[in-house]
Amino acid sequence: MPLLDIRNLTIELDTPQGKVKVLEKVSLTINPGEIHGLVGESGSGRSLLAKAVLGVLGPNWNIIADRMMWDGQNLMEMSTKQRRNLMGSDMTMIFQDPSGSLDPVKTIGSQLIESLTPNKAVPFWRRAKDTRLTAQKWLHKVGIKHPKRIMKSYPWELSEGECQKVMIAMAVANHPRLLIADEPTNSMELSTQAQIFRLLSQLNQLQNVSILLVSHELETLVKWCDRISILYSGQIMETGPVAELVTSPYHPYTKALFKNLPEHTGKLKHKSYLPSMPGSSPSLQHLPAGCRLGPRCPDAERQCVIQPSLTHEKDRYYACHFPYKNEIEDDNAIT
Template sequence: MPLLDIRNLTIELDTPHGRVKALDKVSLMINPAEIHGLVGESGSGRSLLAKAVLGIPGHNWTIKADRMMWDGQNLLEMNSKQRRNLMGSEIAMIFQDPSSSLDPVICVGTQLIEAMPNNKKIPFWRRNKDKKKTAEKWLHKVGIKDTEKVMSSYAWELSEGECQKVMIAIAIANSPRLLIADEPTNSMEIDTQAQIFRLLTKLNQLQGVSILLISHELDTLSVWCDQLSVMYCGQIMESGPTAEIIAQPYHPYTKALLDNIPDYTGLKPHKSLMRTLPGSAPALQHLPIGCRLGPRCPQAEKKCVRRPNLCHKKNRYFACHFPYNEEPCNEDTTPTS
């Protein structure tokens, strides 16, 4: 049974321009002990999906879904207290904007200790000292050397990179079953990025933590993720095993992302232009009908004014009328468990 099973999730936002669909029938499945990558441009709705799973919607959201299950429990039927308990014990998230996610009036060490569970095997008179040592251990693991100074500091006294490391330590200190990492290595140097990804991989392999890794860097996700979902403008374009998608993409958007990965071999002339997909992502109040990639798609034809059905080929899913390397599919084959 999948750990997280979402079917046809739609999020509508009330804006000054009227109601718009930020997410349109998005389906996502995460199995136990799996690293699932979610790639897409800024504004594609990745963070909205993560917040919907956590149960922290905005005041102007309207959420609809055929199914939104967590380990056999229906998230849509839970009350706010049940969702908070779930967030505190089983689901954790590394937010994209760490400095605004930390409390500015409470020191970082107190916030980290509050997020840690009590160890009932340790006598109560030793728990505070033990929690402090454990908190310093987690800060050291995420790449902070002067742990005592950071523990006694406030969020506004730390750099953006240090706040990001603290957020990661808070998220993983509670040993969640699902960790949602929204751009977890933002504002970090290259060697620290590799250290964080190795730590997340170790949590996945040794403790069986499932990870939803959100990023706009396809080359990074291709290294660390088992499964991959490609998102554009609130719709899932393609999903399946990462190695198969990288080797043979079906959707034109996935192929464009792979073609536009920067070449670091140094063979290109100096100041040569990088390949890009023509046009730009549309605003939410001016979304195209049918396939949302249509105005930018090199494969687009008249048929693309109708939204393509989700096609299922073996363990791959894609939504395109004219896929690469595969015959088109006319029937809606939304996956069911």
């Protein structure tokens, strides 16, 4: 049974110009122990989807979904208290804006200790000290060299990278079942990025923590994820195992994304243009009808003004009227 199962999720925002569908019929499935990547351009709705899963909703949000199941329980039918009990224990999130997510008038140590669940196996007179040492241990694990000094500091005294590490320590310290990581390595040097991804990989392999890794860096997701969902302007384009998406993409947008992966073979001529799709992402006020990639798609036809449904074949999902899978099958038949 999937740990998280979402079907046809639509998020509408109330704006002065009327209701705008920022996410439209998005489906997402995460299995236990899986690292699932969610990739898309800025403004594609990745963070909105992550917040909807966690239950962190804005005042002008309207959520419609056929199904939002968490380990067999319906998230849509849960009360606010039940959703809050899930947050921080079974389900945690590393937010994209770390300094804005921390309380500026409380020390890092007090906020981190507050987020930890005390170990009941430790006698009550030693729990305060044990929790403080646990907080220091997690700060050290995420790459902070002087955890004692950081514990006494306030968020405004730290750099953006240090605040991000504190947020990661808060998220992983309670060993959640699902960790939503929204750009977890922003404002970090490359060596620290590698350390954070190794930590997340260890949590996944040793403690069976499922991870939803949200990023726009396709190369990073290809390296660390088992499956990837590709989001464009609020619609899911394609979902599938990483190896299959790289070798045989079905959707034109997927194919264009993987063409842009950096190559180090030397085949690209000096100062030559990188392959790209014409045009740009549509604004929320002027969304095209049907498939939102239509105005930019090289294979678009009249039928694309009707939104394609998400087609399921084996472990692949794609939303396209004219997928490349037919070309791949023809090539295989010839060979």
